[in-house]
Amino acid sequence: MEMLVASAIGILTAAGLFLVMRLRTFPVILGIGLLTYAVNVFLFASGRLTLGAAPILRDGIDTYADPLPQALVLTAIVISFGMTAVVVVIALGAYLSGDDDRVNDTLPDAQPAPRADGEAQK
Amino acid sequence: MSLFVIVALPFLGALLPGLMYGAGRKACAGVTLAVTLTALVGLLSRLPEMWRGETLYARVEWLPALGLNVELWLDPLGFFFALLILGIGALIIMYGRHYLSRDDHMGEFFTYLLLFQGAMVGIVLSDNILLLLIFWELTSLSSFLLIGYWKHLPEGRQGARMALTVTGMGGLAMIGGALILGDIAGSYRISDILQAREAIQASPLYTPALILILLGCFTKSAQFPFHFWLPHAMAAPTPVSAYLHSATMVKAGIFLMARLWPALSGTPEWFYLVTGAGLITMVLGAVIALFKHDLKALLAFSTVSHLGLITMLLGTGTAFGVLTAVFHILNHATFKAALFMSAGIVDHEAHTRDIRRLGGLRHLMPVTATIAIIAALSMAGIPLMNGFISKEMMLKEALSTELYGPYWLVPALATFGALFSAAYSFRFIGHTFLGPKRDDYPAHPHDPNPGMWLPPAFLAALVIGIGILPFAVEPFVKFVTGAVLGNVAEVPTYHLAIWHGVNVPLMMSAVAVVGGLILLALHRPFQAGWDAAPRPEAKTIFEAVIAGALSLARVLTGAFHDGAFTRYAAILALTIVAAAGHAWMTGQTAQPMAMGEWPGFAPSAGWVMLVAAAGALVMFHHNRLIALILMGIVGTMVSVGFAFFSAPDLAMTQISVEVVTIILMLLALNFLPDFTPKESTAMQRVFDGGVAVLGGLGAGLLAYHLLTGSAIAPPISGYHLENSYLGGGGTNVVNVILVDFRGFDTFGEIIVLGIAALVIYALTETLLFGPVRARLLNRTPDKPLSGDRHPLMMVVMTRVIMPLALMVGIYIFLRGHNEPGGGFIAGLVVAVAVVMQYMASGFAWASARQRYPYHGIIGSGVLVAGLTGIGAWFTGTEFLTSSFGYVKLPGLEAFEVASALFFDVGVFLAVVGAVMLSLESFSRLARRADMPDSEYPMDIDPSRDTRTEGGA
Incomplete structure (x- = not known):
């Protein structure tokens, strides 16, 4: 079981890293999303894996999954939504004002003309 | 009045001038004056307790664990400086009300002035060295605003920047010094630090701490080699020059040296650094001052020189030196502020400060001339003025000081400095007020209204008062001296008096005055020689240094931050992998990793779906809609996983966030292109793939190790x-x-x-x-x-x-x-x-x-x-x-x-x-x-x- 989770974390990280290194904003955002999953699962895994023991207190049961990483990951998931939304709007704004969704700065003379609009936006 | 109120009043009052500006200039200045006078009265109300020998404390805990508390104290030294700050501040406000023209925004000016005043009072009343640092930086900032008050003047802006750079860097160094000092003493309370003299001086960190603190003091008080900013700060309106650059801010460095005197002084390091810098500054400032044509520049360099004199006296480490320093701080504040204000009046009325275009003004503005001449004679060290008495004492102290070479070196240099000091004072008088009346002034000079000359006149009266009746201020000066000395030395029994008989200092003084007169007579040829001689221009050097630092920063930034996000990501990933790999190789694992058993069918199926979706995402990410769908599958499988591993809350959160995120991405995709073009080369893709696999492998191994290893500490859950x-x-x-x-x-x-x-x-x-x-x-x-x-x-x-x-x-x-x-x-x-x-x-x-x-x-x-x-x-x-x-x-x-x-x-x-x-x-x-x-x-x-x- 541990092997499954660990390898899933590894594969998510690898896929995320590969996408983050692409040249356009959309795959980069997806890559960040995959990395977010990997990090959240990793944090969650720091409480070890427990089956069938949700941390809901019941009479007569005294084995529960570790609730603390769960609470931390829960807020992390919500915050990562906020972060993704901000990144998406920035990417969208850059594309709409520059007509270009490349993540890397190009040399000044190679820039398309609409770039000036983007500058005025800032 | 509570110490908190005294410190807070100027800050709170800083809100008022801006508000009252609409009510007219009189109301605006009046309310500013009222704030300052209230604080002054509050300060004086604490004098009786203090005179009885009590030290007043006020304290509020903020972050006691870090030693960061709001701790104030009022001892005679703090009282003395606060008196100067608030007293001269009140005079400056009266003067400034008439000095500022109708075009100047008076509300802004007085707001800055009160902010500065509050910061200064804060410095002198702080009992916590960290709090002192905060106020210290505040004075740098507010003086920046004041120097650059005339925003339309490029000199004002440049001067303000230079002052901020120099004093700010010194402040930065001082933070280091203050932290070391607090660390050695085990407390950030100044009153505790002052008790820890032995521990501080025995510590191996004493020298670094001393150097760092002195850097702060020397930059603030314009000591060589940091003296160059002060003349450039003269672009400020004259009330600012009179207030900041003669009476208060530049004395902050002096204050701190006096404050920490019991803890730091008396060692050879202290002596060589402080006395050496003071002596050089005193002579250098005096010499340059003689050859300046701008009245304010002349006064600025004379201030540099006098600050050097005070620094030198503090450096000698004797009780008599401290007594003289305290007395001279008082005298310098009175005559120099009066001189600056007089120079401002001349500028205001004659529309020029160029000494070459002035002369004969005593006929046209007799009142101003009288005030300025009294103050300048005091600066020259003429008997019956207060400057004379402290200069005599300085020469006496110099006689008993031996620095580096032969015994006569310090006295000779002191006399040399005093000689030039007398010479530029005489030049100030002679070339501005004496001589024949001219007919080519840029304007028609005449005495201003009393509002403008009364403040300097008050100071001139003090100059003569102290000069004739020095014993009247003697108890107070000794009172303050006692506070500076702490329990390190006894207050000397020396009496402040005009006449101590014919002795060596008197001879030296006579040499200085006579030499000064001769030098003035020979001024023209000397000036020609000075103008012809090559000398380093501080401003050019400063600007070259700044430009150098800027281009270095540009090269560094350009090299590491070239705009290629992809490269940063790769560098970041590789760095993390390398660091983790290093930890993996050198660290000790808790236990060998064991393969787990077959997890069963359902979990394996979930794993396959997750992995397949992630893999397909990488393969087909060029089609963005498909990529988004695959992303949804990954998210869903992650939530299923959470549910499987006993985390129902997480599963519910993940699945609902997933829905919202996908909708959001769809909305964005509406505007973005549907396809990602294939741009990267095969080489690039292989490289990226390699980095990704390395990173993934690292993350997976780490996770596996974490999951199978035993915890190093029991969980707190x-x-x-x-x-x-x-x-x-x-x-x-x-x-x-x-x-x-x-x-x-x-x-x-x-x-x-x-x-x-x-x-x-x-x-x-x-x-x-x-x-x-x-x-x-x-x-x-x-x-x-x-x-x-x-x-x-x-x-x-x-x-x-x-x-x-x-x-x-x-x-x-x-x-x-x-x-x-x-x-x-x-x-x-x-x-x-x-x-x-x-x-x-x-x-x-x-x-x-x-x-x-x-x-x-x-x-x-x-x-x-x-x-x-x-x-x-x-x-x-x-x-x-x-x-x-x-x-x-x-x-x-x-x-x-x-x-x-x-x-x-x-x-x-x-x-x-x-x-x-x-x-x-x-x-x-x-x-x-x-x-x-x-x-x-x-x-x-x-x-x-x-x-x-x-x-x-």
């Missing part, structure tokens, strides 16, 4: 499990952690989430009101639109589902404390329910039915959560402590009400507002674009047709 019900009143431990144990954390998180949503809103607004708006309007749709954009079935279904979805949301919310659920999840569910309406029925229809703006919902959520936290204060507990009880309502079973529930309401509202505001912002973009929104929820509505027909 046992505490949470035990106290969740007893202390928090809930059985869902995750929710209790969120709203109770770590409620403060959650409170911060909802604020962050709200800010993120507001950022999105603001960015969208900016886009919509910029050129993007036109671009959006002119955009031709690149995707085929559906003919039936609001399908009937979907519209009807979402409306039927809406109440159900809301009910589910409320249910999840209410049970959250005891069962999986809670504010976060309920907020997401409700947001999804509302989003469905937007999707099905269109933006216009939905927003017409929306009653509360989402900003307000976010705000009220944070407010509710915050108020719940504050509610705990009324029960005498800490912020966000929850309490709960059981309520019995007729007809219902007893149920539990926890204050955490209200907190969760806040979380709920903030999440709903934040999610909806983000999504709505995106759809606002869509509305501006190529998608005209229909005013009707359904494209096809038979009833509408009949109605239209019926109407027609």
Whole structure:
């Protein structure tokens, strides 16, 4: 079981890293999303894996999954939504004002003309 | 008056001039003066207690664990400086009211002036060295504002920048020194540090601390080699020069040296550094001053020279040196402020400060001339003026000081400095006021109104008063000296008097005065020689250094930050892998890793789906829509995994966040291209793949190690499990952690989430009101639109589902404390329910039915959560402590009400507002674009047709 989770974390990280290194904003955002999953699962895994023991207190049961990483990951998931939304709007704004969704700065003379609009936006 | 009030008054009062500016210049200056005088009276009201020998303390704890407290004290030294700051401040305000022209914004000026005054009073009354540092930096900042007050003058701006750079860098060094000092003494209280003389001087860190602190003092007090900023700061209005650059700010460095004198002085390091720098500064400043033509530049260099003199006296480390220093601080403040004010009057009336264009002014402005001549004679060290007495004492001290070489070196240099000092004072008098009346002044000089000459006249009266009756101030000077000396040395029994008989200092003094007169007579040839001689120009050197630093910064930034995001990502990933690899190789593993057993079919199937989706995502990411769908699969499998591993709350959160995220991405994809072009070369892809595999391998191995290794410490969650019900009143431990144990954390998180949503809103607004708006309007749709954009079935279904979805949301919310659920999840569910309406029925229809703006919902959520936290204060507990009880309502079973529930309401509202505001912002973009929104929820509505027909 541990092997499954660990390898899933590894594969998510690898896929995320590969996408983050692409040249356009959309795959980069997806890559960040995959990395977010990997990090959240990793944090969650720091409480070890427990089956069938949700941390809901019941009479007569005294084995529960570790609730603390769960609470931390829960807020992390919500915050990562906020972060993704901000990144998406920035990417969208850059594309709409520059007509270009490349993540890397190009040399000044190679820039398309609409770039000036983007500058005025800032 | 409490010490806190004395320090706070100028800061609070700084609000008034700006407000009163509209009421006229008189009211504006009057209120400023009233603030300063109130603080002054408050200060004086504490004099009787202090005179009895008490030291007054005032203290509020802020961060006691870090030694960072608001601690003030009033001892004679602090009192002396505060008196100078507030007393001269009052005179400057009266003077400034008449000095500033009608074009100058007086409110702004007096606001800066009061800010500066407060910072200075703060420095001298601080009993905590960290607090002192804060005030220290505040003086640098407020003096920057004051020097650059005339923003239209380039010299003003340059001078302000130079002063800020130099004093700011010194302040930075001083922070280091102060921290070391506090560390050695074991306390950041100045009164404790002063007791720790032996420990400090025995410490190996004594020399570094001393150098760092002296860097702060020397830059502030314009000591060689940092003296160059002061003359450039003369671009400030003259009241500022008179206040900051003669009486107060430049004395801050001197003050600190005096303050820390008991702890730092008396060592060879102190002696060589302080006396050496002081002596060089004194001679250098005096020599340069003689050859300056600008009255203020002359006075600036003379200030540099006199500050050097005081520094030198503090450096000798004898009690007599301190006595002389204290006395000279008083004298210098009186005559130099009067001189600056007189120079300002000359400038104001004659419209020039160039000494070559002046002369004979005593005929035209007799009052000003009298004041200036008295003050300048004091500066020259002529008997019956206060400057004479302290100069005699300085020469006496110099006689007994031996630095480096032969015994006569210091006395000779001191006499040399005094000689030039006399010479430039005589030049100030002779070339400005004496001589024949000229007829080529730029304006018609005459004495100004009394408001302008009364303040310097008062100071000139003090100059003569102290000069003739020095014994009148003797008890006070000795009182202050005693405070400087602390318990290190006794106050000398020397008496301040005009006549000590014919002795060596008197001879030296006579040499200086006679030599000064001769030098003035020979001024013309000397000046020609000076002008011809090559000498380094401080401003050019300073600018070259700044330019060098800038280009170095540019090279470094350019090398590491070239705009290629992809490269940063690769570098970051490789660095992390390398660091982790290093830890892996050198660290010790707790136990060997063992392969687990076969996990069973269902988990393996889930794993396969997750991995397949992730792999396909990488393969097919060029088609963005497919990539998004695959992303959804990954997210779903992650939530299934959470559910499988006993985390129902996480599973519910993940799945609802997934829905919202995918909708958000779809909205964005509306505008972005559908396909990602294949741009990177094969080489590049192989490299990226290599980095990705390395990173993934590292993360996977680390996770596996973490999962199979034994914990190095027992988890703290046992505490949470035990106290969740007893202390928090809930059985869902995750929710209790969120709203109770770590409620403060959650409170911060909802604020962050709200800010993120507001950022999105603001960015969208900016886009919509910029050129993007036109671009959006002119955009031709690149995707085929559906003919039936609001399908009937979907519209009807979402409306039927809406109440159900809301009910589910409320249910999840209410049970959250005891069962999986809670504010976060309920907020997401409700947001999804509302989003469905937007999707099905269109933006216009939905927003017409929306009653509360989402900003307000976010705000009220944070407010509710915050108020719940504050509610705990009324029960005498800490912020966000929850309490709960059981309520019995007729007809219902007893149920539990926890204050955490209200907190969760806040979380709920903030999440709903934040999610909806983000999504709505995106759809606002869509509305501006190529998608005209229909005013009707359904494209096809038979009833509408009949109605239209019926109407027609």
